[in-house]
Amino acid sequence: MPRLSARLKDLHGSPVRAMLEASLRPEVISFAGGLPAPETLEDIELPPPPRALLQYGPTEGEPALRARIAEELAAIGLDCPAERVMVLSGSQQGIDLVAKLCVDAGTPVGVESPAYLAALQVFRFFGAELRPMAPGGWGPGPAPALAYVTPTFQNPTGRCWSLEAREALARACAAQDAVLFEDDPYRELVYDPSERRPAASFMRGGSRVYQGSFSKVLAPGLRLGFLAASEDLYTPLYRLKQAADLHTSRVGQWAALHYLNDPGRPERLRRLVQHYRVRRDRFAEALERRLRGLAQWDVPPGGLFFWVRLGAGVDADALLAQAAERQVLFTPGRHFLADPAGAPPAIRLNFSNAGEAEAERGLGILGELLAAATPAAHAA
Ligand SMILES: Cc1ncc(COP(=O)(O)O)c(C=O)c1O
Structure with a gap:
């Protein structure tokens, strides 16, 4: 066995990075990473650099x-x-x-x-x-x-x-x-x-x-x-x-x-922000349609994520396993906690990467799975 650094005992892979490859497959609806919308990368100009920069x-x-x-x-x-x-x-x-x-x-x-x-x-x-x-x-x-x-x-x-x-x-x-x-x-x-x-x-x-x-x-x-x-x-x-x-x-x-x-930068940024604002709003509407009564969230005033709090007793990791079988990915909330023990269940949903129709479909699947997984939903 090679002798490796003692630090490696605290080295853990990122769950989001682990999902990246899967999330890039066209059949997968990913709410998992923080990826920009692919269409926003299309109008970026990349001028050839001066050779001295090599x-x-x-x-x-x-x-x-x-x-x-x-x-x-x-x-x-x-x-x-x-x-x-x-x-x-x-x-x-x-x-x-x-x-x-x-x-x-x-x-x-x-x-x-x-x-x-x-x-x-x-x-x-x-x-x-x-x-x-x-x-x-x-x-x-x-x-x-x-x-x-x-x-x-x-x-x-x-x-x-x-x-x-x-x-x-x-x-x-x-x-x-x-x-x-x-x-x-x-x-x-x-x-x-x-x-x-x-x-x-x-x-x-x-x-x-x-x-x-x-x-x-x-x-x-x-x-x-x-x-x-x-x-x-x-x-x-x-x-x-x-x-x-x-x-x-x-x-x-x-x-x-x-x-x-680039003199066009302010206009490009304005279009980018407007694109994401609309996407955030559509995502919030889809959340209302699909997850209402099953989870709680605040509409974020900026950035790329919704933090969705689940009902007590819902296992976010089990939910991810089921969602992944149906080609939907997200990130369980415990990965974001310094001390996850006993924390109420939550998931992070990225809204920038999936298009509107995909997001609606993905949230529909999450809604179905959550309805089956939420104890209160059975009682209702
Ligand atoms: C809060 C925060 N910091 C840092 C990063 C790393 O970003 P990058 O290395 O792409 O600049 C991210 C990426 O999602 C982030 O969300």
Whole structure:
């Protein structure tokens, strides 16, 4: 037997990644991942890059792209010089780098409950002790070393924090030396007026990392994200990035810069948001038709997901097994919980990827299965 790292005992595969291959089969209706609608990828222009970009490049990213990202961040209230902006190979890489930066075995990490499952997976891998916290902070107990939050259109709930909660978390992190790690990949997918100012923009002093992604508004296959860090964290993050991959693909960075500089970008974004707003509304109507009385949900003001709470006693994993037999996929809610034991059953449904007719059909199947699985439904 080869001797492998002791860390591997906390390495678990992502259930969503495991379903990806199946979810791409045309006969499968997938509510499982966070995939953009395929038709939104069709009008993306990919200009051929200058040949010089085929050479190795700087670890932090292309200077022109970093400068443009810094401008975008200033426009949303986050002052960060371009020298502290780093281009990432997807914002998932930011989670990995920040975990390497902050987490040892037993390090307390504050996370929302529920929270993005692939972040929980990374923090667990580095041995974090995950501590569920509410929007706004961790309450009267001791501060975590790191607070990981998605205050805007969260994955999986779609929830958006109030201004007060954003300010409170920034204050608490600065006062108690917790690193504020704000993950913001959905902020542009806004369907109803919502508070979207980054929590990190309220931080005076203290240590923070804010990150965004090009995956949800441009193309996830480019694997492009970025982070902006406080001065104390930037250099170690830079060194960790160096060790991880030297730098992000320069060809992808070229595409992202082209996208940011395209005069047609605001109009493209407006069309994208409108497309998803309609899709969200149709999905909400289909949920009403198919799952009413069997589950509860809030209509998300932005992002790509509905968080659907099931009746007590429903087994979401058994439901998935039955749904998968009928070519319908979703993600059971327990994967998003730091402490799933005894949590009420829930599932996450993505509404961006399936077309309207497919969504109606898929939710019809879920409705049938849920009606059979929900104890209260039998009693009614
Ligand atoms: C909250 C959150 N953070 C990070 C990511 C990773 O995105 P990417 O690596 O494609 O930028 C996702 C993807 O769904 C996400 O939902």
